[in-house]
Amino acid sequence: MASWSFPRELGCKDTGLHEIPVEEELEPGLEGYSDSGSEFHDLPAPELPPGVSKAIVAPAPAGSILKRPEEGDEVVVRCSGTWLDRASPFLPRPLLEDEGGLTRFTVGQGQVIRGLEVGILTMRLGETAKFRLSAEFSADPSSLPGSADLAGSRSFPEAGSTSRGQVLDLPGFRLAAAARLPGKAIVLVLEVSFVDWISRCDLFEDGSAIKSLLRRGDDKRKPVLGQVCLVSASLRLLAADDNHNSNSNNSNSNSNNSHNSNNNDNNSSNNNSNNNNTTNSADSGAAGSCWEVEALEHGIASSTLLGPAPVFAPGGERGPGQGLSWRLLDKVLLSMRRGEKAAVDCTEEVLLDGAPANLLSTDPFLSEKGSQHSSSRWLLELELQEFLETSDISFERDASVTMRSLRCRDSWPKCQDAGRCSLNAKSVTDSDGNVHVEDATLHFVLGSGEVCDELEAVAAAMQIGERAEVFCRHSVCEPKLGLEGKGLKFRFQVLGYEPGPWEQAKGDEAKLQALLARKEKGIEVLRAGRHRLAAYHFNRTHELLGYVDDFHGVQGGEDRKAKVAELKKACLLNRALCLLKDDRFKAVLKACDLVLDEEPRNMKALFRRAQAHLGLEDCFNALRDTRAVLQLEPGSSDARRLLAEVTSRQRALDISSKDLFVKMCDGLGKLPHPLDVD
Known part of the structure; x- marks a missing residue:
């Protein structure tokens, strides 16, 4: 389809028009929503037939749905039109003045001129466009061949009216008489504002x-x-x-x-x-x-x-x-x-x-x-x-804390580590239905250890304004609420939230300093014996460090890159230490492997991985990592103690295995001599 723009005689500025077709982009944040026919996926606009051209006067506002109307949908538009006499090129003549009325019609039902029905299929909600229509597309539907009435009075319902019999003259609808003046070739210029629609x-x-x-x-x-x-x-x-x-x-x-x-009072009957x-x-x-x-x-x-x-x-x-x-x-x-x-x-x-x-x-x-x-x-x-989604929000992902969201939206921002949260406990009940707490609000900084691990996990999983139902399977002890019990059921809502230093930081250097502070806070929590919370702290800090990536071509960029790499390594090693104290050996292996992928001779990663292998009774790999540590530091007393422990454990496993194999062989009995078998 050839693109075109309106001449200056029509009163349109060149800068205010966008030629059609144009390559349109998805709105920010909607790239992942690509299901066919979706409101959030930008499907190509249908091509306009010859005789109809379009120029956008005002595009759809940002955030508007990307879907366009289809046949059978009911739309609401505001129109105004002028017609052009091709004998005097591009000399506009006023046709009918728009009085600001809105018109509702169903697409594909022949209620309006054909050009408007074709054009509305290319528009988005909130968009304003001008269509240049030839006589074929600007004729009143009632004046097409086979219609008895040339001018054709038609009835259009007014937007918002409850009656469908009100007459509303829409500018540009009854153009047939003017379009058939002898010796005149009429072109209609119709400006359309897409106000609302009902999709069917x-x-x-x-x-x-x-x-x-x-x-x-x-x-x-x-x-x-x-x-x-x-x-x-x-x-x-x-x-x-x-x-x-x-x-x-x-x-x-x-x-x-x-x-x-209510108008049929004599015929109505209500049963409550x-x-x-x-x-x-x-x-x-x-x-x-x-x-x-x-x-x-x-x-x-x-x-x-x-x-x-x-x-x-x-x-x-x-x-x-x-x-x-x-x-x-x-x-x-x-x-x-x-x-x-x-x-x-x-x-x-x-x-x-x-x-x-x-x-x-x-x-x-x-x-x-x-x-x-x-x-x-x-x-x-x-x-x-x-x-009504139920998710495991515990730090260990062991279903000890589960949450069922009761009111949430994907667009609501999530509470972040180091932000100040206002968490309201609507109610707290036990398994017998006894109410322990009603309408109590806690104010705390996420990840600081001011509340118990269960409430820290709840706040870290919720979004601002969200309402949720939380069930804690294990014992919960929260002095601020006067709670101590097992199998408690909470109803929470996030009432308020103040962003933390990470969210307020501008630039990579400020972000790096904020994460350094969070790492030190994690060490404080670890020293206080809050191993699970500290492990979450270090893991979250490691994830956020992935967003500090402004290194190349920046003054001091290489130095910042080295700081980020060192901080990532420290977070992983500290996380491995926390997980060891909590006997989560498989997670320790993952954290140590990430460090050893970048630094194969890191002694702390090898030592902690050896401890994790021993916890999983994998003495072969534990012995391998322990010997690697002793090669790097032969005088390490911790490594020698671990080597002795691994060796002792391996001997115990060998004795246990020997007894097992002896019993298996005894169970087989004595086999007959091969020559005695028929």
Whole structure:
């Protein structure tokens, strides 16, 4: 497609226009989200046909979603247009003045001029562009060949209105009369601002379930199979003869159904149940609320649905789908992002496929009505509130401290080592349900040893503003909360956070000094006997040193490079020492191997690796490393003591092995002479 730019006569500055096509880049931080059709993946814009050209006046704002509209989506735009008489090239003539009105239309339904339908498919939300349309693309749909009315009065719903019968004249829509003036070749210049849109998706590609996006999610992640999601849901019955209209009205149903049902007071009946978080009501008119649930825990493609009884009874009978999961709910959730709200217009057959058998039986009226109208359609509204993920956050990764996130977003910053954290304990209960602490807030510096190791691990794993449920399997002793017990369950929220020296450091030299200070703090924690916390300290410092890499072509760069290498080595050796005291021998081997890869004759790394091999009863490798230490420093008393210990241990293992082999041979018995065998 040939690119073009508007002439100066149109009042557009050259610097304010970007020629099309342009090679667009992913927004910062979104490079990893490349799933096809994603809001966070920049798919190529469709090519414009001959007769339609585009110039961007104002690009979409930074952070805007990258996905573009598709056919079937409902969009909201603001338009203004001028037409050009090619007999007088590029002399603009005012056509209709834009009064600032917004117009809503469905893409691909022929409700607007063809050029606008083609152009909107290339735009992003928040973008403003000018389209240069030939007469073929600027004609009013009602004036195309076969239409009886040349001027064609059409009705367009006003944005936000509850009625779909209001007339709104959109500039540039009724151009057919002007475009067919004798001897005139009309070119329309249409400026379009993309204000809003409602994305629609045919979930099963057969029209049985149409999903409409009511509110975009505030996170990038989508759930995966097996993940437990926390959702709010509501279900209502649509009129059997209003199936097609419901597809175009989902955007308004969320806010207007309650008002519409109130207009039918003579035909409405409301049934309120005493079930927790559940509301059941019926309407004998076109639509009515069946049930609403505020907090439903649903495992995608799992055999258990958890939530308020009796709508979702665990282990209850399933519907006619014979499946282990609610097929429709699984399909919708897999297409949603955290924080997203959507409405699904579906058939009763799809709704009940794999659903709990008592889904509609909670209201006999609705159950009977649904069975009488097999063609009835239902509107299921869902909000994906959270992913209920459980993770091991203990320093040793031994599941001694596990966390279940209740409220989190990937964009929220994470608490960092040496930052000051305000951690609120909403509640602390034991296995018997006894409450020990309520609404207590701790203020401490991460990694400083001011609180117990379990709370240090919690703060290091949480994000600012996050709410989580934490279970500690081992004994917890925290004097600041007056706690000492085993098997405690916490509910935490990070209320505030002040960045530490590392996060405030500007430049590599400042970062290096901040990490040197953290290394010294780790040594203090180690001397205080907090081996697990100290090991985490040194490991985190080693990781952050990987970001100090400004060496080449910088004054003092080689000296800084040597300091970084020395500090990395010290952190690994100190971490190995902490892990030895905690009997985590395999982790010691990994830390020492990293040092020996860079410095094969490092005596401390060889000595500590020998200790780790001995702890794993690998006397052969322990003896090899101990002899290597004695070759480097023959007078080392520590190495001689270790050599004696390794030798003694090897003898004990040899004696044990000898007895084992003797017993094995005795168990075989005496074999017959080969000549005695037939």
